[in-house]
Amino acid sequence: MPFTYNRTVRFSDTDAAGLVYFANVLSICHEAYEASLEASSINMKDFFSNTSVAFPIVHADVDFFRPMFCGDKLAISLIPQKVGVDKFEIAYEVVVDNVMVAKAVTRHVCIEVSSRSKRELSGELMRWLETNRRDAESAERRRSREAM
Amino acid sequence: MPFTYNRTVRFSDTDAAGLVYFANVLSICHEAYEASLEASSINMKDFFSNTSVAFPIVHADVDFFRPMFCGDKLAISLIPQKVGVDKFEIAYEVVVDNVMVAKAVTRHVCIEVSSRSKRELSGELMRWLETNRRDAESAERRRSREAM
Amino acid sequence: MPFTYNRTVRFSDTDAAGLVYFANVLSICHEAYEASLEASSINMKDFFSNTSVAFPIVHADVDFFRPMFCGDKLAISLIPQKVGVDKFEIAYEVVVDNVMVAKAVTRHVCIEVSSRSKRELSGELMRWLETNRRDAESAERRRSREAM
Amino acid sequence: MPFTYNRTVRFSDTDAAGLVYFANVLSICHEAYEASLEASSINMKDFFSNTSVAFPIVHADVDFFRPMFCGDKLAISLIPQKVGVDKFEIAYEVVVDNVMVAKAVTRHVCIEVSSRSKRELSGELMRWLETNRRDAESAERRRSREAM
Numbered sequence: 001m002p003f004t005y006n007r008t009v010r011f012s013d014t015d016a017a018g019l020v021y022f023a024n025v026l027s028i029c030h031e032a033y034e035a036s037l038e039a040s041s042i043n044m045k046d047f048f049s050n051t052s053v054a055f056p057i058v059h060a061d062v063d064f065f066r067p068m069f070c071g072d073k074l075a076i077s078l079i080p081q082k083v084g085v086d087k088f089e090i091a092y093e094v095v096v097d098n099v100m101v102a103k104a105v106t107r108h109v110c111i112e113v114s115s116r117s118k119r120e121l122s123g124e125l126m127r128w129l130e131t132n133r134r135d136a137e138s139a140e141r142r143r144s145r146e147a148m
Numbered sequence: 149m150p151f152t153y154n155r156t157v158r159f160s161d162t163d164a165a166g167l168v169y170f171a172n173v174l175s176i177c178h179e180a181y182e183a184s185l186e187a188s189s190i191n192m193k194d195f196f197s198n199t200s201v202a203f204p205i206v207h208a209d210v211d212f213f214r215p216m217f218c219g220d221k222l223a224i225s226l227i228p229q230k231v232g233v234d235k236f237e238i239a240y241e242v243v244v245d246n247v248m249v250a251k252a253v254t255r256h257v258c259i260e261v262s263s264r265s266k267r268e269l270s271g272e273l274m275r276w277l278e279t280n281r282r283d284a285e286s287a288e289r290r291r292s293r294e295a296m
Numbered sequence: 297m298p299f300t301y302n303r304t305v306r307f308s309d310t311d312a313a314g315l316v317y318f319a320n321v322l323s324i325c326h327e328a329y330e331a332s333l334e335a336s337s338i339n340m341k342d343f344f345s346n347t348s349v350a351f352p353i354v355h356a357d358v359d360f361f362r363p364m365f366c367g368d369k370l371a372i373s374l375i376p377q378k379v380g381v382d383k384f385e386i387a388y389e390v391v392v393d394n395v396m397v398a399k400a401v402t403r404h405v406c407i408e409v410s411s412r413s414k415r416e417l418s419g420e421l422m423r424w425l426e427t428n429r430r431d432a433e434s435a436e437r438r439r440s441r442e443a444m
Numbered sequence: 445m446p447f448t449y450n451r452t453v454r455f456s457d458t459d460a461a462g463l464v465y466f467a468n469v470l471s472i473c474h475e476a477y478e479a480s481l482e483a484s485s486i487n488m489k490d491f492f493s494n495t496s497v498a499f500p501i502v503h504a505d506v507d508f509f510r511p512m513f514c515g516d517k518l519a520i521s522l523i524p525q526k527v528g529v530d531k532f533e534i535a536y537e538v539v540v541d542n543v544m545v546a547k548a549v550t551r552h553v554c555i556e557v558s559s560r561s562k563r564e565l566s567g568e569l570m571r572w573l574e575t576n577r578r579d580a581e582s583a584e585r586r587r588s589r590e591a592m
């Protein structure tokens with residue numbers, strides 16, 4: 001099963017149109033990424049304020065299918081994938097009541113903070129990628145079997 | 149027991165000083181208020197985008213005792229109290245590892261949205277106030293007994 | 297000249313990595329869109345909390361080329377374009393000291409709020425699209441001439 | 445004259461009640477503080493991600509008198525004051541169309557980042573306090589004269 005993060009839409013996520021403000025959906029996806037890293041015992045404080053290695057986002061995109069309202073119970077599942085020696089990508093699906101309401105992608109590069117030059121993905125991150133990839137694949141296989 | 153909301157500090161809560169951005173602590177307290185309303189079966193979408201009755205915040209204050217970092221596990225407990233026919237106040241305590249890191253208060257008035265004139269607290273809100281007040285009082289009594 | 301919005305990076309835009317939090321770049325682009333609508337004398341309050349017609353974002357993407365820091369002076373230029381009877385897209389370029397630091401796109405549909413069904417772009421919005429398109433084209437032509 | 449920061453309410457500042465989300469008013473006040481520091485030629489990036497000295501907020505409060513809407517033109521004036529060898533306070537007034545809509549205070553301490561122990565306010569900050577205090581006083585005197 002892909003890692004799934006449950007999150008209630010909060011008042012501060014919304015805007016005057018009464019819905020979740022568009023950019024906040026990407027923040028919520030990033031929370032799912034953080035929760036998934038934590039589930040692999042990665043220390044948040046070290047990971048996100050590391051002064052030697054960092055994984056900045058170089059690209060993000062998001063598609064919205066349905067509006068999200070205050071109080072909605074979101075289930076965000078994510079599938080990360082290595083896309084180069086120094087890059088990975090995460091695909092997110094945001095679901096409310098079994099209906100997909102949004103889809104997003106973030107692409108990250110691994111850099112040395114001082115020089116901001118690229119470097120190979122760290123062992124810690126490789127393990128996280130493998131665990132989550134495997135989880136996602138076994139979910140995929142199960143779904144294919146069920147579909148037969 | 150006062151209602152307690154558990155919340156992990158997320159990367160988007162932090163600022164370039166490496167800590168939770170001060171105003172976000174009030175947002176996190178507001179999330180605790182929302183979670184407490186939900187625990188009383190109050191519908192979030194109706195409550196927060198109601199076009200007839202609303203409970204805007206007229207005052208807020210917050211004191212910070214310790215820095216909060218990405219990944220910190222916050223426990224926010226809240227005690228609401230009626231302070232007038234048309235007003236209530238919520239006191240929040242933010243705790244990390246049994247240490248109080250921040251304290252906050254929000255004061256709310258009940259208004260009719262169209263005229264923005266004050267009106268008596270609704271029955272729904274009165275029930276929420278009573279439930280949470282009672283819970284907080286029994287916790288208080290228990291703590292006093294334990295202290296004897 | 298394409299419409300340009302000037303914006304200083306604020307502390308609240310940043311995260312614990314010391315840079316602008318990725319999703320906030322999309323918010324800043326949205327501010328540029330708002331400033332551009334205002335420059336066409338469109339009333340913000342009516343436009344964004346209109347209960348009959350709205351222009352929700354159905355897609356957004358963003359690419360990051362350089363980190364942005366607290367205090368950086370951003371110049372965000374935008375070029376909107378009609379992409380269907382009920383759709384428009386806005387391309388944004390975020391520049392610091394004449395260097396492009398990020399690029400983004402938002403795609404919007406025009407809907408009737410009550411039914412959330414699509415409808416033709418309003419006259420007000422068409423005028424805004426034409427003005428900004430024309431401005432962008434004349435800048436384009438000038439740039440071509442200068443290049444000759 | 446006290447330093448005044450002009451700021452248009454943006455869509456991302458609002459919530460599903462159609463107004464500025466309460467905690468965002470404190471963020472907007474903090475922007476005014478940043479603009480005032482910049483006006484004294486203080487480098488934002490250094491000031492806010494300084495690894496030796498920092499000025500964390502230990503207290504904040506805010507009172508709301510009128511709702512603020514998307515597109516509202518806010519004028520935020522601020523008066524800082526030294527309140528101890530290692531502390532200062534800033535009083536903010538948020539005005540729309542000559543009507544005060546909110547009032548806020550932030551209290552800051554000067555700390556050495558590594559030990560998080562208090563230390564005396566830096567020379568740079570003392571100069572900023574004096575400049576802004578003097579500006580505010582001369583405005584006060586002018587107002588008194590006008591009232592005579």
